[in-house]
């Protein structure tokens with residue numbers, strides 16, 4: 001098929017191919033087709049939402065010549081807004097979460113956007129929170145417009161007008177199940193709405209959600225698949241659902257553990273020739289689960305939102321996968337981990353006396369200090385560790401009068417212990433003890449990005 005000629009990149013957004021996942025779907029009766037959104041001009045599904053939001057803002061008089069586009073973005077919406085915004089003559093400022101892959105910020109700058117980094121691991125009320133940072137910028141800069149993809153209805157509308165009709169036409173109306181990850185909810189809401197209407201309500205819409213995200217029923221504790229799911233900091237008072245998400249469009253969620261998402265993303269590139277990001281891995285893992293329950297007359301469509309090129313230093317790096325405990329091969333610290341006692345953690349709000357009580361059971365009298373949560377069905381993510389405490393430092397502080405038993409332990413925190421993945425070797429763990437320049441007494445071992453145990457210098461000897 002000859003590709004069309006376009007007068008500008010803006011006309012080249014959308015119209016992505018639908019590609020059968022023949023290898024991953026081998027042995028499954030229902031065919032699975034992937035919508036390759038990473039082939040969009042800016043590299044992701046978000047180009048569609050960006051174009052739709054900018055055109056709507058111009059139409060509504062919110063964005064005028066010489067104006068500035070501001071947005072909080074995991075990178076991809078920023079890229080879409082940079083492509084569209086710069087083409088239409090605007091300044092573009094992207095607020096990016098500090099946990100985002102660094103390649104994404106570099107791309108934003110390459111397209112001419114300005115990048116402001118902000119922490120996401122703070123409560124929504126915190127003035128440093130990404131959303132509050134971009135809100136302030138939009139108020140302070142004259143002529144600035146906050147795209148607000150989470151609440152902007154032009155975001156799902158892009159998918160009602162383009163992604164949905166494309167899938168319906170490409171499958172000749174045979175699609176029966178639609179699977180997508182849920183970030184703002186724009187993709188699943190818009191595409192799902194169109195497909196349900198077009199099919200007279202018979203298309204089933206399934207959200208792919210990280211296991212601990214709140215959308216699918218998790219507690220909102222952290223996960224490692226970027227750009228999808230809904231996180232809840234333990235100190236957040238008022239949780240808001242995005243308006244771009246209409247939950248009644250979603251029939252059910254598949255809750256996918258990080259390891260399954262990441263390993264599926266790696267299989268996609270190796271077995272299908274589709275180098276995609278981790279959220280594509282989550283979506284395809286969900287699509288595989290769904291398709292296994294279906295028959296040959298069903299047809300599953302799954303969205304691959306972006307390319308794996310933005311994650312070469314993360315999911316597509318063996319070293320990264322091992323360091324976070326997602327890959328275990330060869331000579332590893334697994335036997336040492338299995339031989340240590342169960343993990344004990346000190347909650348950040350504890351007193352010195354409470355911390356000492358916990359430390360009685362800790363290997364080497366050392367424990368990580370973690371953000372407090374009511375319960376921990378998914379364990380402690382490495383990103384929730386705020387420091388460490390030791391029996392020796394606390395008892396010394398008590399005996400020389402520097403602290404009293406009822407004082408908050410927070411005042412006596414030491415830096416977080418170094419981490420190794422369960423897939424790393426004992427030699428790598430010993431090297432990690434001194435990696436910060438200061439010799440530490442132990443390392444934390446991560447399994448699936450979660451703290452599974454403490455290995456002391458003694459044990460690693």
Ligand SMILES: Cc1ncc(COP(=O)(O)O)c(C=O)c1O
Nearest residue numbers: 076183184185186187227279305
């Ligand atoms: C890589 C990636 N996957 C998934 C999503 C989720 O899409 P949506 O916001 O439409 O729910 C996004 C959105 O930013 C994304 O960048």
